[in-house]
Amino acid sequence: MTRMWARGATLLMALAAGAVAWTAPASAAMPDKFAFVLWNGSATVPTGTTPSATTVVTGPPGRYRITFPGAAAARGVVHTTAINTVPHWCQANSWGPVGSDEVVYVDCYKAGGTPDFTPFTAFFESSSPPNAAISGHFGYVDAQPTGALVSQFNSAGAVNSVSPMAVGVWAVKMPGLATPGPIDGSLQATAVATTPARCKVLKWSSGASGQLVYVGCFDATGAPVNTRFTLTYQYQTSLYGAKIPPKYFGYLWYAPPLGPVSTNFNSVTGPGTNGLASAGIGLFLLKFPNLAVTPDTVQVTAAGSNSDFCTMNTPWFHFPPDTVVRDVNCFTNAGTPVDTGFLVSVNSQF
Structure with missing residues (x-):
């Protein structure tokens, strides 16, 4: 079992580094593929998982191998959120196509940086031109610590960029994604690393020139750390960048208090x-x-601006016709509950 996990992880790290070529279909439209999973600690949950045949296999402490059948696509991004009443976080380890499937490795830790199993939710998305017409704006980056892009997408057809600003801080520019400003839409950020790391949105601004986002990443001690990360932006469209489907999505920014109306949207x-x-x-x-x-x-x-982090203490549930998140839970680096800012994004397959 250990050797199998090692071989799988090595393959996916090679894929992520570009050592294995993967060509997107010439007719690919936005998004090429998207998939997500809700893991309750012992099984996938159908209401939070697509494709329905998605599997999750546990490996070393805190590590999961997710197989999204038929979802293989070029590069793309992964985001993941721990679900636990005890402070934990999850991060992406590696991902890539294996045959027709997309295989994603997720690592989870409890406060302090000890690997630990926990329920979680995770999703994968990959987009490439030609860009589909959508009512809002959508973009993402998968960036190395140097700012070099592993993958990027911009629904306006522009090219995103990432610039290191200081240890553990980057400026992400998404030109062409013009909104009224001064702050519009929503974001998700995830660390990509084999050692404990987590990332967050330090601040961002919106306007006619597009989006400017500052991302901060921290190690298990709460110190800024240089790491690979993913960042996805959505404005009046789903977190997958599609229009229909999905047409059921929403997002909210708790600043605190609530952010402007332009950061609170329901489709x-x-x-x-x-x-x-x-x-x-x-x-x-x-x-x-x-x-x-x-x-x-x-x-x-x-x-x-600090090293606080946020997750969920239980899976979201449905009280038709509404979706309820009970609750988002936030912690200091030491694991003490704290009121701090966060962004939440809800997205249906349909």
Whole structure:
């Protein structure tokens, strides 16, 4: 079993580094593929998983191998969120196509950096030109610590860029994704590493020239760290960049307090209609009206200038017609509950 895991991880690291060529279909449209999974600690959950035949296999402590059948695509991005009442986080380890399948490795840790098994949600998405017409804006980067791009996409057809600013800090520019400003849409950020690391959105600005996002990453001690990371931007479109499907999606930024209406969007009920209530220190109950269409996925990313992190303490649930996240839970690096900023994105397959 150990040798099998080692061979699989080596293959995917080679794929991620570009050692194995992969050519996107010439007719590929946005998105080429997307897939997601909800793992409850012992099994996949159908309401949070697509394709339905997706499998999760545990390996060394805290490591999971996810196989998304038929979802193989060029490069793309992975995001993942731990689900636990005890402070944990999850990060991407590596991913790549294996035959017709997309295989993703996810690593999870408890506060302090000890590898540990935990329920989680994860998703994969890959896009390439020609760009499909969408009502909003969408873009992503998969960046090395140097700022070199492993993969990128921009629905306006522009080229994204990543510039290192300091240890553990990068400026990500997504030109052409013009919005009214000063801050619009939503973001998800995930560390990509074989050692403990997590990433968050430090701040961002929006305007006629596009999006400027500052990403910060931290190690298990809470110190800034240089690491590979993924970042996805959405504005009035799904986290997969598709229009129809999926047409059921929503996002919200807790600044704190709530961000501007332009960072709170629901594809059914419109701007400013998703709700948030405090459920205790570091606990937040969120309601997304009319989005209870499954299968769906929820992703959470912390936002702010420190090393605090946010996840979910239980899986989201559906109280038709609404989707309810009970709760987002946030912690200091030491694992103490804390009220801090975060971004939440809810997205259905349909």
